[in-house]
Amino acid sequence: MIPGKFDYYAPTSVDEAIDMLVTHGSEAKILAGGQSLIPAMRYRLAVPEVLIDINGLTDLNYLKQVNGHLAIGAMCREVDLEESDVVQSQYHLLADAAEVIADPLVRNQATVGGNIAHADPANDHPAVMLAYDATVVAKGPSGERTIPIDSFFTDLFESALSEQELLTEIRIPTPGANSGGAYVKLERKVGDYAIGAVAVQLTLAADGTVAAARIGLTNVYYMPMRATGAEAALIGQDPSDEAVLEAAGIAAAAECDPSADLRGSAAYKRDVIRTLAKRAITKAVERAR
Amino acid sequence: MAIYHDPSKPKHVADRVEIKTKVKDGASAEVPTTHDVTTTTPKEICGIGHRMKRKEDPRFIQGKGRYVDDFKLPGMLYMDIVRSPYAHAKILEIDASEALAMDGVLAVITGKDLEAHGLHWMPTLMSDTQMVLPTDKVVYYAQEVCAVIATDRYTAADAIEAVYVDYEPLKPVVSPFDALKDExxxxxxxEIRTNRIWHWEVGDEAATDAIFDSATTVIKETMYIPRIHVSSIETCGMVANYNPATEKMQIYMTTQAPHAVRTVFALVTGLPEQKIQIISPDIGGGFGGKVPVYPGYVIGAVASLLIGKPVKWIEDRSENLQADSFARDYHLEAEMAADENGKIVGLRVNGLADHGCADSAANPSKFPAGLFSICTGSYDMKAAHVNFDAVYTNKPPGGVAYRCSFRVTEAVHMVERLTSMMAHELGVDPAAYRMNNFIKPEQFPYESPTGWEYDSGNYHAALEKAMEMIDYDGLRKEQLEKRERGELMGIGISSFTEVVGAGPAKDYDILGIKMFDSAEIRVHPTGKAIARFGTKSQGQGHETTYAQIIAEVLGIPALDIDIEEGDTDTAPYGLGTYASRSTPTAGAAAAMAARKIKAKARKIAAHLLEAHEDDLEWNVSQWQVKGSPDKAKTIQEIAFAAYTDHPDDLQAGLEATDYYNPPNLTFPFGSYICVVDIDKGTGEIHIRRFVAIDDCGNIINPLVVEGQVHGGLTMGLAPAMYEEIVYDENGQCLTGTLADYLVPTAVESPKWETGHTITPSPHHPIGAKGVGESPTVGAPPAIANAVVDAMWHLGVRHIDIPITPEKVWQALRDAGVTE
Amino acid sequence: MSQHNVSININGTEHSHDVDARLLLVHYIRENCDLTGTHIGCDSTSCGACTVIVDGRAIKSCTMFAVQASGKEVETIEGVADGGLHPIQEGFWEMHGLQCGYCTPGMIMCAKTLLEKNPDPTEEEIRWGISGNLCRCTGYNKIVEAIQYAAEKINQPEAASA
Structure with missing residues (x-):
C-alpha cells in the first residue's frame, strides 16, 4: 500500500499556503495531521497531485482562551486537548471527545482542524462543534472570514471552505454559568469510528429546566448533523424527568438516518442514539449543576 | 546474568524426567494431579519447571530480531500482485504493456507464463489443487491475477495500477448452502461438476439414533462458527534468491513448516531438493497462518528463477486479510441427548464446511474435518455420530488455522454450548451439571465413543479450582440479587478437552509425510551445546524451553545451549510448529536425544572413573560412583573427554539425533469461568472477570506457559466478540483492513486470571502435553455461555459468535427488554 | 513527483538523503537508514508496529512522510537504551512482555512516552495508553506488567533492582 506520486510543498506562512492553494486549486490537498489523508492515499482512495503541508505553520499551533471563546489553531493536535487544563476544566464535552478519538498515537499527530475540515460525519469533532455552536475561521486570497458551524458542513466530505481557503482556527464559545456538556460514544473497539455518538452542550435555568441545548450526532447521517428535534424536546423541560429524557432520545433517534453497515443495522443505530442521547444529556446536566 | 523471572527457591522432587507410570498403549490409569510446578535442577542449570527469562528476548527488545522484510540482498527486486476485483469472473485479457513500459519494471508474470512451466497450479496440504495464477478464470475476490517485478516496491505498486485486466463477471456462489445446489x-x-468436496462420518450412527430415540431430553441448536483470520502482526512474505551459477534456490520465508515447504517446492518445481534451502528467520506470529504455501511464494520463487536475481515479496495487510489463511467457517446442527437422570448420553452433529475455492486445510490427510470428532469433549457419553459435508464456494481457500487448525475449536464450542444449554434446560447449575457428567479420573485412559483414547485427565480438579478462584457460589448469589433489580449479569463455564501433538505415524501424515518431529544435539568439547529442531518458533519461546528440556536431562545450563530452527540446510527434518505439536513431538525428541547423549556420557564417565557403567548413578549434571559423590565426572568433563580421551571402543563426539514418533496424541484440558455484565441500552458486554485453569501436563517454563495462555485467551476473546471475515452477496470481502477486522487491543482484552493443575501425559517423555491452542479453543464458549446465562431467564437460548453488542441488543429487544 | 533532501536526526545521528515526496517515514528508517527494528504491520494506521518518537511524541511512522520529519529528532528502538537496557526493555524481558517480538519495538516506544507523560500510571491508564498498538501473542497482561515494572524501576531505581 504505497501512495501515488505527488509534489510536496511546505509553506512557512499562511499567506504562502494560500498562494499555493490558489495556484494548484483542486489538484492540491492540505496535509495537517495526515491521519485520515495518508491512509486514504496509501489505499489510493485519495490521489492528490499536490500536498501542501501546513505542519510548518507553527503560528497556527495554539490553544488559548481569548475574548470569551476557546481558540483552537489549525495545527493544534488532539493530544493538546487532553493535556490542556483549560479544556479539562471548562470544556467537558471537548475533553470527553478528545479521549475517544482514534487511539493515543493517532491523537499525537492528528489535528482538530483536520478532523473538522475533512467533514466526515464519522469523525467526532463535527458533532462536538455543532453542539458547541462553534465558529470556523477561514482564510483565503480575499482575506479572512468566519463561518458559523451550522453552515460549515454542506455534504459528505464537503464543507463551506472553498478550494482556495485554509481553515485557520476554530472558536468555541466559553460555556457560561450553569452550563454542561458531554460526549458519549459507542464504538466496537478502541480506534474505531462510532457506531453512534451524541454530543450535548446545555445550560440550565435557575429553576433547573433546560434553558438552552444543542446536540450533535456522530456517524448516523450522510453528513454531520444536529439533533434539533431532541434539542426542542429538552428546552424548557426538566431534564431530571425520565419522560423528558426519553422524549429527547426518541426525537434524536427519529431525526437521524443511519445506514446499515458492519457497525450495525439502521434500527440498532437509531436505538443506540436514543440511549446515548439520554446518557449524554444526563451527564451534561450533572456537570451543569 | 540474571536468568530468573522469580527468584523464589525452586522445590526439588525426585527425577521426573523418567516418569514411573504404567504405560500401556501410550496411556496410564495412574497419573496423579498436582498443583505446584516442581524442579529437579538448580537455577544455574534451569531445567524443567524454572521460570527462566527467555533467551531469545534480548534481540527482540533491542530491535535486533531478523524478520523476512529485514533481509536486503544485493540487486534485490520487488514483487507486487494484481488481484481480482471479482469473486468469480472469466479473464478475457491481461494488458500489461503500460506497466512494462514503466521505468524500473522488469516483468509481468501471468498464469500463461507459469503454464509454460507447468506451475500455474499447485497442490494444497490436503492434496487438493489451487491456482497459483489463473489462466482462464478467477474464483475469489482478491485472487492473484498476475505479478509485477520491479526494482523497488514503490515502482511495483505503481505498476500494478497500470495493468489492465478485462474480466467477464460470472455469478458467484457465496453461501455454502447455495453451493450444495450445484447451480x-x-x-x-x-472432472465431476459439483461443489461437493468430501463427505465424512465418524461414530456409530445406529447406536446414536437409538440413544436419541430413548432419551428423556433432547436439545438442538444451529450454530455458525464464522470465518476468521489469524492476522499475525507480521504479514507473510519472502525473499527468493536463485543463484544461476550454483543453481541453488535460497528462500527466506515466513513459514512455520520450512522442511515440508522445501519438499513441496521440490515436487512442484522439479528443482533438486538439495538445491533448495528454506530459511525461516524470526517470525512475527504464525498461529497456523504461515503453514500453507500461498501463491505469492510460488510466483516469487519462479520470478527469481527466471530473472536470476533475488526477489522480495511482502504482503500488505489487505492482501493478508483478503487472501490468506482463513479458519473455521463451519455450519453446525447439533443435538445433545440426556437420560431420565439428566445424564448426557449422546451427541449428534451435522456439519457443513465452507472451504472456499480449495480444500487447503492443514489437517492430517486421513482427517478431512480435522479432529472434530473430539466433540464429545470432557463428557462421558454412550454414543455420538458426526456427519459432515464440505463444499467449494467463491471465497479464498479456507480451513487453514487460527491458533487451532484441526477443528477442535469448532467441536469444543459446540459441545460446551450444548452442555450449558442442557443444564439450563434441566434447571441444574451448569457447574454442577458438568461435575456430574465429566469423565472421571479413574476412567483414564478413556475410550471415547468416536474412537479417541484420552491419555490422562482430571476435569473435576480443574473446574473446582476455577470455581474456588472466582468464588463461583458468591457470583451466583450476586447474579440473583442483580436479576431482582433488573440488571443482567452472566456466568459462563467452559470445561474443554483439547487434542494436540499430531501425531503417531500410523495415522498422521501431511501429504504423505509422517508427523514425527526431530531434534539433533551436539555437545561441544567445552561442554556447551547446540541443538537444532524440525520445528519453528513464531514466538512460543523454543530457544528457551527446548534448552530447558536438554538442561534437565544433561545438566548443561540452559544458557549454554543454543537452539536453532528454521534453516533446512542445517536443521533435521520435521513437520514444523502448529497445532500445539512442538512440545509433544520435538520437545519429546529433545528429551530422547539428550537421553542418548546421557547414555554415551555414562560410558565415557565409566572409562574416566575406571568404574563399571552399572556402578554409576546420575546426579543433576554428573555421573558419579554410587555412594561416592566425590568420584564423579561432570557433563562438561565428559564432553571434553568425548573429544580428547574417549574409550577405544567408542567413537569420538557427543551428539545424538532423535526422530520422535509419538505413541498417542496428548489431551490437554482446562476449565474457564467468565463473568459478564450486559448493558441493556446498547447491548455492550463487559467482561468483569475471566479465570482460566489450564492443565497441560508438566510445565517446562511457567512464565512461558502463562504467556501462551494469556495470548490464547485474547485470541479466544477475539472471535467470541469481535472478529469475523464478512463477504457481501457478490463475494467481496468487507473486512479487508485492520480498521474493519477487529483485532482486540489492551482495552478490549480483560485482565486474565490464570492458574493450572498438572496431570502429566503418561506417554510423553517429560509428561508434557502442549498448551498454545488450549485457551483459544476454550475461551469462546465460556464467553458465549456467560452472555446467554445472563439472559436465559428472558428466553434467550443461543447467540452465534462473534457476539456483538447488536446481537445482544436484538436478543434483548426480542425478549421485550429495553432501557 | 518532487524530490527533497531530508535531514533527520535519528537516535542522535544525522541522516541525510534525497528522497521522493511520497516516501513513508517508516520506509526511510528501515531502508534508507537500515534501522529494521521499526516494523510494518498494516496500511490503515491501526497496528502501531511502526511506532517511533518524533520530537518527543510517539507516532505511527507509516502515517508520516519522510520529508515531514526533516529537521526533526526521531527516536527508534535502536536508540532507546543508553548502554545496557532501558528500564522498559528490561521490564519486557523480565515480565515476559513479548513473544514473537514483532510488535515489541512499537510497544516499547509507545510505553516510553507514556511513562514520560505519566510516571505512575494505573493499569487502566496503561491499557488505554497502549491501545494504538496491537499485539497478537501476549494477551496484553504481561505487557501491562512490563510497563508497571519499568515505572517502578524509573521511579525508584534502587528498589526495583534490589
Whole structure:
C-alpha cells in the first residue's frame, strides 16, 4: 500500500499556503495531521497531485482562551486537548471527545482542524462543534472570514471552505454559568469510528429546566448533523424527568438516518442514539449543576 | 546474568524426567494431579519447571530480531500482485504493456507464463489443487491475477495500477448452502461438476439414533462458527534468491513448516531438493497462518528463477486479510441427548464446511474435518455420530488455522454450548451439571465413543479450582440479587478437552509425510551445546524451553545451549510448529536425544572413573560412583573427554539425533469461568472477570506457559466478540483492513486470571502435553455461555459468535427488554 | 513527483538523503537508514508496529512522510537504551512482555512516552495508553506488567533492582 506520486510543498506562512492553494486549486490537498489523508492515499482512495503541508505553520499551533471563546489553531493536535487544563476544566464535552478519538498515537499527530475540515460525519469533532455552536475561521486570497458551524458542513466530505481557503482556527464559545456538556460514544473497539455518538452542550435555568441545548450526532447521517428535534424536546423541560429524557432520545433517534453497515443495522443505530442521547444529556446536566 | 523471572527457591522432587507410570498403549490409569510446578535442577542449570527469562528476548527488545522484510540482498527486486476485483469472473485479457513500459519494471508474470512451466497450479496440504495464477478464470475476490517485478516496491505498486485486466463477471456462489445446489460450479477444472468436496462420518450412527430415540431430553441448536483470520502482526512474505551459477534456490520465508515447504517446492518445481534451502528467520506470529504455501511464494520463487536475481515479496495487510489463511467457517446442527437422570448420553452433529475455492486445510490427510470428532469433549457419553459435508464456494481457500487448525475449536464450542444449554434446560447449575457428567479420573485412559483414547485427565480438579478462584457460589448469589433489580449479569463455564501433538505415524501424515518431529544435539568439547529442531518458533519461546528440556536431562545450563530452527540446510527434518505439536513431538525428541547423549556420557564417565557403567548413578549434571559423590565426572568433563580421551571402543563426539514418533496424541484440558455484565441500552458486554485453569501436563517454563495462555485467551476473546471475515452477496470481502477486522487491543482484552493443575501425559517423555491452542479453543464458549446465562431467564437460548453488542441488543429487544 | 533532501536526526545521528515526496517515514528508517527494528504491520494506521518518537511524541511512522520529519529528532528502538537496557526493555524481558517480538519495538516506544507523560500510571491508564498498538501473542497482561515494572524501576531505581 504505497501512495501515488505527488509534489510536496511546505509553506512557512499562511499567506504562502494560500498562494499555493490558489495556484494548484483542486489538484492540491492540505496535509495537517495526515491521519485520515495518508491512509486514504496509501489505499489510493485519495490521489492528490499536490500536498501542501501546513505542519510548518507553527503560528497556527495554539490553544488559548481569548475574548470569551476557546481558540483552537489549525495545527493544534488532539493530544493538546487532553493535556490542556483549560479544556479539562471548562470544556467537558471537548475533553470527553478528545479521549475517544482514534487511539493515543493517532491523537499525537492528528489535528482538530483536520478532523473538522475533512467533514466526515464519522469523525467526532463535527458533532462536538455543532453542539458547541462553534465558529470556523477561514482564510483565503480575499482575506479572512468566519463561518458559523451550522453552515460549515454542506455534504459528505464537503464543507463551506472553498478550494482556495485554509481553515485557520476554530472558536468555541466559553460555556457560561450553569452550563454542561458531554460526549458519549459507542464504538466496537478502541480506534474505531462510532457506531453512534451524541454530543450535548446545555445550560440550565435557575429553576433547573433546560434553558438552552444543542446536540450533535456522530456517524448516523450522510453528513454531520444536529439533533434539533431532541434539542426542542429538552428546552424548557426538566431534564431530571425520565419522560423528558426519553422524549429527547426518541426525537434524536427519529431525526437521524443511519445506514446499515458492519457497525450495525439502521434500527440498532437509531436505538443506540436514543440511549446515548439520554446518557449524554444526563451527564451534561450533572456537570451543569 | 540474571536468568530468573522469580527468584523464589525452586522445590526439588525426585527425577521426573523418567516418569514411573504404567504405560500401556501410550496411556496410564495412574497419573496423579498436582498443583505446584516442581524442579529437579538448580537455577544455574534451569531445567524443567524454572521460570527462566527467555533467551531469545534480548534481540527482540533491542530491535535486533531478523524478520523476512529485514533481509536486503544485493540487486534485490520487488514483487507486487494484481488481484481480482471479482469473486468469480472469466479473464478475457491481461494488458500489461503500460506497466512494462514503466521505468524500473522488469516483468509481468501471468498464469500463461507459469503454464509454460507447468506451475500455474499447485497442490494444497490436503492434496487438493489451487491456482497459483489463473489462466482462464478467477474464483475469489482478491485472487492473484498476475505479478509485477520491479526494482523497488514503490515502482511495483505503481505498476500494478497500470495493468489492465478485462474480466467477464460470472455469478458467484457465496453461501455454502447455495453451493450444495450445484447451480454455480466453482471448480470447473474438476472432472465431476459439483461443489461437493468430501463427505465424512465418524461414530456409530445406529447406536446414536437409538440413544436419541430413548432419551428423556433432547436439545438442538444451529450454530455458525464464522470465518476468521489469524492476522499475525507480521504479514507473510519472502525473499527468493536463485543463484544461476550454483543453481541453488535460497528462500527466506515466513513459514512455520520450512522442511515440508522445501519438499513441496521440490515436487512442484522439479528443482533438486538439495538445491533448495528454506530459511525461516524470526517470525512475527504464525498461529497456523504461515503453514500453507500461498501463491505469492510460488510466483516469487519462479520470478527469481527466471530473472536470476533475488526477489522480495511482502504482503500488505489487505492482501493478508483478503487472501490468506482463513479458519473455521463451519455450519453446525447439533443435538445433545440426556437420560431420565439428566445424564448426557449422546451427541449428534451435522456439519457443513465452507472451504472456499480449495480444500487447503492443514489437517492430517486421513482427517478431512480435522479432529472434530473430539466433540464429545470432557463428557462421558454412550454414543455420538458426526456427519459432515464440505463444499467449494467463491471465497479464498479456507480451513487453514487460527491458533487451532484441526477443528477442535469448532467441536469444543459446540459441545460446551450444548452442555450449558442442557443444564439450563434441566434447571441444574451448569457447574454442577458438568461435575456430574465429566469423565472421571479413574476412567483414564478413556475410550471415547468416536474412537479417541484420552491419555490422562482430571476435569473435576480443574473446574473446582476455577470455581474456588472466582468464588463461583458468591457470583451466583450476586447474579440473583442483580436479576431482582433488573440488571443482567452472566456466568459462563467452559470445561474443554483439547487434542494436540499430531501425531503417531500410523495415522498422521501431511501429504504423505509422517508427523514425527526431530531434534539433533551436539555437545561441544567445552561442554556447551547446540541443538537444532524440525520445528519453528513464531514466538512460543523454543530457544528457551527446548534448552530447558536438554538442561534437565544433561545438566548443561540452559544458557549454554543454543537452539536453532528454521534453516533446512542445517536443521533435521520435521513437520514444523502448529497445532500445539512442538512440545509433544520435538520437545519429546529433545528429551530422547539428550537421553542418548546421557547414555554415551555414562560410558565415557565409566572409562574416566575406571568404574563399571552399572556402578554409576546420575546426579543433576554428573555421573558419579554410587555412594561416592566425590568420584564423579561432570557433563562438561565428559564432553571434553568425548573429544580428547574417549574409550577405544567408542567413537569420538557427543551428539545424538532423535526422530520422535509419538505413541498417542496428548489431551490437554482446562476449565474457564467468565463473568459478564450486559448493558441493556446498547447491548455492550463487559467482561468483569475471566479465570482460566489450564492443565497441560508438566510445565517446562511457567512464565512461558502463562504467556501462551494469556495470548490464547485474547485470541479466544477475539472471535467470541469481535472478529469475523464478512463477504457481501457478490463475494467481496468487507473486512479487508485492520480498521474493519477487529483485532482486540489492551482495552478490549480483560485482565486474565490464570492458574493450572498438572496431570502429566503418561506417554510423553517429560509428561508434557502442549498448551498454545488450549485457551483459544476454550475461551469462546465460556464467553458465549456467560452472555446467554445472563439472559436465559428472558428466553434467550443461543447467540452465534462473534457476539456483538447488536446481537445482544436484538436478543434483548426480542425478549421485550429495553432501557 | 518532487524530490527533497531530508535531514533527520535519528537516535542522535544525522541522516541525510534525497528522497521522493511520497516516501513513508517508516520506509526511510528501515531502508534508507537500515534501522529494521521499526516494523510494518498494516496500511490503515491501526497496528502501531511502526511506532517511533518524533520530537518527543510517539507516532505511527507509516502515517508520516519522510520529508515531514526533516529537521526533526526521531527516536527508534535502536536508540532507546543508553548502554545496557532501558528500564522498559528490561521490564519486557523480565515480565515476559513479548513473544514473537514483532510488535515489541512499537510497544516499547509507545510505553516510553507514556511513562514520560505519566510516571505512575494505573493499569487502566496503561491499557488505554497502549491501545494504538496491537499485539497478537501476549494477551496484553504481561505487557501491562512490563510497563508497571519499568515505572517502578524509573521511579525508584534502587528498589526495583534490589
Amino acid at each position: 454455480v460450479i466453482v471448480r470447473d477444472d474438476k
